[in-house]
Amino acid sequence: xxxxxxxxxxxxxxxxxxxxxxxxxxxxxxxxxxxxxxxxxxxxxxxxxxxxxxxxxxxxxxxxxxxxxxxxxxxxxxxxxxxxxxxxxxxxxxxxxxxxxxxxxxxxxxxxxxxxxxxxxxxxxxxxxxxxxxxxxxxxxxxxxxxxxxxxxxxxxxxxxxxxxxxxxxxxxxxxxxxxxxxxxxxxxxxxxxxxxxxxxxxxxxxxxxxxx
Amino acid sequence: xxxxxxxxxxxxxxxxxxxxxxxxxxxxxxxxxxxxxxxxxxxxxxxxxxxxxxxxxxxxxxxxxxxxxxxxxxxxxxxxxxxxxxxxxxxxxxxxxxxxxxxxxxxxxxxxxxxxxxxxxxxxxxxxxxxxxxxxxxxxxxxxxxxxxxxxxxxxxxxxxxxxxxxxxxxxxxxxxxxxxxxxxxxxxxxxxxxxxxxxxxxxxxxxxxxxx
DNA sequence: ACCTGAACACCGTTCAAGT
DNA sequence: ACCTGAACACCGTTCAAGT
Numbered sequence: 001x002x003x004x005x006x007x008x009x010x011x012x013x014x015x016x017x018x019x020x021x022x023x024x025x026x027x028x029x030x031x032x033x034x035x036x037x038x039x040x041x042x043x044x045x046x047x048x049x050x051x052x053x054x055x056x057x058x059x060x061x062x063x064x065x066x067x068x069x070x071x072x073x074x075x076x077x078x079x080x081x082x083x084x085x086x087x088x089x090x091x092x093x094x095x096x097x098x099x100x101x102x103x104x105x106x107x108x109x110x111x112x113x114x115x116x117x118x119x120x121x122x123x124x125x126x127x128x129x130x131x132x133x134x135x136x137x138x139x140x141x142x143x144x145x146x147x148x149x150x151x152x153x154x155x156x157x158x159x160x161x162x163x164x165x166x167x168x169x170x171x172x173x174x175x176x177x178x179x180x181x182x183x184x185x186x187x188x189x190x191x192x193x194x195x196x197x198x199x200x201x202x203x204x205x206x207x208x209x210x211x212x213x
Numbered sequence: 214x215x216x217x218x219x220x221x222x223x224x225x226x227x228x229x230x231x232x233x234x235x236x237x238x239x240x241x242x243x244x245x246x247x248x249x250x251x252x253x254x255x256x257x258x259x260x261x262x263x264x265x266x267x268x269x270x271x272x273x274x275x276x277x278x279x280x281x282x283x284x285x286x287x288x289x290x291x292x293x294x295x296x297x298x299x300x301x302x303x304x305x306x307x308x309x310x311x312x313x314x315x316x317x318x319x320x321x322x323x324x325x326x327x328x329x330x331x332x333x334x335x336x337x338x339x340x341x342x343x344x345x346x347x348x349x350x351x352x353x354x355x356x357x358x359x360x361x362x363x364x365x366x367x368x369x370x371x372x373x374x375x376x377x378x379x380x381x382x383x384x385x386x387x388x389x390x391x392x393x394x395x396x397x398x399x400x401x402x403x404x405x406x407x408x409x410x411x412x413x414x415x416x417x418x419x420x421x422x423x424x425x426x
Numbered sequence: 427a428c429c430t431g432a433a434c435a436c437c438g439t440t441c442a443a444g445t
Numbered sequence: 446a447c448c449t450g451a452a453c454a455c456c457g458t459t460c461a462a463g464t
Binding site for chain 2: 050051052131132133134135136143144147166167170171173174176177178179180181182184185186201202205206209210
């Protein structure tokens with residue numbers, strides 16, 4: 001569900017004739033396919049069924065072409081995965097951190113971050129799928145890069161919140177590891193693992209324990 | 214490397230003639246194979262190369278038989294994975310928590326737990342490999358069970374260390390999530406991600422932040 | 427009781443040929 | 446510029462036949 005294509009750089013230059021990108025849930029592309037179409041289809045599959053589901057033949061079936069045509073766009077399944085992940089990495093940037101620049105007080109900002117991360121389901125779907133597939137060689141470097149960026153942001157915030165340089169870095173590591181472990185253990189809401197009330201209490205505990213007073 | 218077979222229930226009853234289980238690194242089994250041999254070989258592979266590497270044909274090659282013979286022992290690759298993971302789950306129990314019963318003071322015990330987890334590389338190898346493969350349907354339930362057990366242990370320890378029932382549960386969640394995220398992000402030592410000194414400081418920060426004073 | 431060998435299905439990959 | 450169709454390799458699975 002939920003096509004995440006929305007804010008894509010869209011068409012590159014020419015491209016045949018895309019008569020208003022359809023109306024149904026499934027894109028139902030009329031003309032021929034571009035590499036971007038394949039990458040987006042792969043991303044959708046990752047969100048829906050995980051990285052392992054990204055297979056050339058099923059994807060081709062889904063797109064209504066033969067698998068042979070895939071190899072005009074990409075040299076391998078691995079290359080498709082990489083393109084899909086790159087696509088995601090580019091979009092991912094603003095998703096969480098962009099909205100936070102508005103909150104001036106660093107402690108408030110950290111609390112807001114906790115709340116946002118806790119209650120914004122959609123933005124973790126792909127990241128969570130990737131975490132469950134670190135097995136795949138294409139995934140690890142992407143997660144590494146994204147994690148590094150977020151960790152730096154967190155460390156800076158803790159620094160601004162008054163922690164010493166070293167402590168800020170450590171606290172950022174702890175906080176981010178807790179986030180990753182949280183996704184990993186499927187403690188999320190919407191996964192029916194925890195009642196709403198207890199979940200809120202947990203988030204409060206996090207803020208109390210991790211955000212400097 | 215590192216055959217983890219050491220403390221296996223060993224042979225079931227009869228079994229052909231195992232003339233002292235060899236001396237080389239690779240078991241080099243002479244007679245015919247049992248289901249346990251396949252499961253152990255699968256576990257070894259998981260530790261060395263991850264869950265994805267557990268494939269029937271390569272395993273058969275490694276064991277010096279044809280892949281057809283595998284299906285006398287297991288109905289499917291999935292069943293082999295499950296048997297291997299069950300084997301691990303049984304052995305895993307004592308590994309970390311057994312040694313801790315000796316420390317009486319709960320706060321001291323928690324600190325000792327942090328230190329042990331931080332410096333005992335071997336015991337996380339399989340768990341970490343499984344975390345990277347939650348994609349595979351056989352893996353998730355095992356991780357869920359093991360995690361639940363450890364979480365309960367942690368919660369009890371925090372309770373004994375003086376936290377209120379609710380707080381103890383939340384702190385256990387936070388702590389365990391941090392552990393999982395830590396493995397996930399490859400922050401471990403031996404992975405050359407952090408210099409020794411910084412690593413020790415991080416562990417200290419964890420204890421200071423998470424263990425009640 | 428355990429293994430071989432041949433068979434088939436499914437998916438990744440290649441490539442000559444089509445439009 | 447993009448796609449089809451047939452081919453091959455590799456791995457999962459089945460099964461009749463061997464020891």
